[in-house]
Amino acid sequence: MKLKSVTTFHVKGLNQEKWLNELCKEVSLTEIERLSKNETTFKCSYFSYKKVDKFLKKHGVNIVSLTHEGVAYKLRNIFTAYGLMAAIVVCFALSIFSQQYILQYKVEGVDKLAAGDIVEYVSKNFSKQKGNIDTSEIENALLQNFKRISFASCIIKGQTLVINIKEKLLPDEMYGDFAPIVASKNGRVTKINLISGTLKVAVGDFVRMGDVLVEPYTIDASGNIKKVEARAEILAEVYNEGQSEHYETYIEVRRTGKAVVQDEIKLFGLTIYTFKEEMNFKMFETETDEVPLIKNLFLPFKMKKTTYYELCENKIISKFEDVEQQFVSKAKAKALENCEDYAKMKEEFYTLRHLQGMTIVNFCIITEENICK
Amino acid sequence: MFNFLNEVKQGLKNTEIDLNGFNLINLSGRILYVEGHLGLVTLSKELISFKVKKAVIVVEGKDMMLSELSDNTIKICGQIKKVEQI
Numbered sequence: 475m476k477l478k479s480v481t482t483f484h485v486k487g488l489n490q491e492k493w494l495n496e497l498c499k500e501v502s503l504t505e506i507e508r509l510s511k512n513e514t515t516f517k518c519s520y521f522s523y524k525k526v527d528k529f530l531k532k533h534g535v536n537i538v539s540l541t542h543e544g545v546a547y548k549l550r551n552i553f554t555a556y557g558l559m560a561a562i563v564v565c566f567a568l569s570i571f572s573q574q575y576i577l578q579y580k581v582e583g584v585d586k587l588a589a590g591d592i593v594e595y596v597s598k599n600f601s602k603q604k605g606n607i608d609t610s611e612i613e614n615a616l617l618q619n620f621k622r623i624s625f626a627s628c629i630i631k632g633q634t635l636v637i638n639i640k641e642k643l644l645p646d647e648m649y650g651d652f653a654p655i656v657a658s659k660n661g662r663v664t665k666i667n668l669i670s671g672t673l674k675v676a677v678g679d680f681v682r683m684g685d686v687l688v689e690p691y692t693i694d695a696s697g698n699i700k701k702v703e704a705r706a707e708i709l710a711e712v713y714n715e716g717q718s719e720h721y722e723t724y725i726e727v728r729r730t731g732k733a734v735v736q737d738e739i740k741l742f743g744l745t746i747y748t749f750k751e752e753m754n755f756k757m758f759e760t761e762t763d764e765v766p767l768i769k770n771l772f773l774p775f776k777m778k779k780t781t782y783y784e785l786c787e788n789k790i791i792s793k794f795e796d797v798e799q800q801f802v803s804k805a806k807a808k809a810l811e812n813c814e815d816y817a818k819m820k821e822e823f824y825t826l827r828h829l830q831g832m833t834i835v836n837f838c839i840i841t842e843e844n845i846c847k
Numbered sequence: 848m849f850n851f852l853n854e855v856k857q858g859l860k861n862t863e864i865d866l867n868g869f870n871l872i873n874l875s876g877r878i879l880y881v882e883g884h885l886g887l888v889t890l891s892k893e894l895i896s897f898k899v900k901k902a903v904i905v906v907e908g909k910d911m912m913l914s915e916l917s918d919n920t921i922k923i924c925g926q927i928k929k930v931e932q933i
Binding site: 490491494495498499501502504505507508514516624 | 886887888889890891892912913914915916917918
């Protein structure tokens with residue numbers, strides 16, 4: 475960018491020497507170049523271009539183009555860009571306005587306490603305007619409302635309120651949810667390792683899912699109840715069952731391989747074209763698929779394709795003895811689905827129940843699992 | 848202050864001659880500086896002429912342009928071949 479601000483005129487007109495002589499008496503011109511008989515370019519100071527422009531118009535000279543360059547022109551351009559200036563002013567005003575408020579809270583020194591709770595409490599109960607914030611008031615309120623805080627200090631750093639917390643030191647078992655431990659599965663208790671809390675079951679007890687295993691309190695020698703976090707590891711034999719049923723006679727429905735397709739073209743849910751083949755199946759099932767007719771089309775034409783599959787029925791007769799292993803495997807697979815990953819298997823067995831025309835296979839896998847939830 | 852043109856003028860014996868009409872300085876045939884012009888007569892890349900007191904100066908050359916034009920000075924840039932007073 476040039477430091478000197480100049481304006482280049484490209485003009486068209488007759489008698490150029492005459493008006494150049496007159497113009498140069500008022501304004502100093504530079505780099506006057508005759509392009510053709512009627513065309514000339516010249517430069518003048520940016521600060522006097524309006525004078526030149528007025529002079530040329532007065533003398534009937536046609537201005538083909540006018541270009542400005544230089545620092546003064548650029549600066550004037552910036553200062554006359556009203557939108558930009560307005561945006562700068564608005565941003566500046568908003569920035570000053572926002573400086574008056576707390577935009578962010580930062581809690582430091584929390585370990586057991588949730589920082590979110592402290593932020594929520596402070597933001598709800600105290601003003602966000604910096605001028606109205608009394609940090610000692612916040613400190614006192616925090617000490618009164620959060621029993622686990624032993625020391626609190628607050629400072630305003632820019633637009634952030636920094637809350638420094640020192641928590642009271644309590645025994646580990648004093649923290650936690652204080653909820654009882656319940657059985658996650660049905661089973662027989664085989665081993666108990668109690669860490670804290672009051673045990674409600676003994677080894678050998680049968681428990682059902684949801685039964686309380688450990689209560690979240692202890693009773694001291696004076697008979698006082700003291701809340702603690704219930705923690706324990708309780709192992710139990712869990713009976714994971716799976717069942718499969720075999721019928722000696724059943725009807726199998728299968729596709730014959732014949733199919734008929736029906737197409738519909740839709741626009742906004744309305745059918746505008748249908749093509750249907752003749753279909754005379756006694757039994758059938760259908761599959762429907764709706765896809766856009768053409769991609770990138772403004773109108774959402776859709777094609778609905780319905781396929782009718784012919785079905786037939788077959789009566790199947792099978793003896794259980796022939797397929798026993800197959801049904802036992804099915805029942806075992808179902809039983810395995812109920813087992814926990816990496817559960818310790820202790821035993822597995824299956825039982826058969828013969829009813830009229832059907833046999834039920836019950837497969838049981840006994841595993842040892844931690845049933846504490 | 849030292850003025851080169853005044854020093855040159857002082858060298859002239861005949862003091863009755865008017866030397867205050869115009870001054871022309873040709874710098875290596877590339878720049879022609881004129882003081883005291885009275886108006887442009889012709890302007891083209893090959894020929895520039897202008898009026899001075901009691902005469903017209905014709906400048907012939909190649910790729911010439913008026914580098915400066917003010918009320919009484921002209922600066923011509925380009926390849927200056929001939930400067931003639933008529």
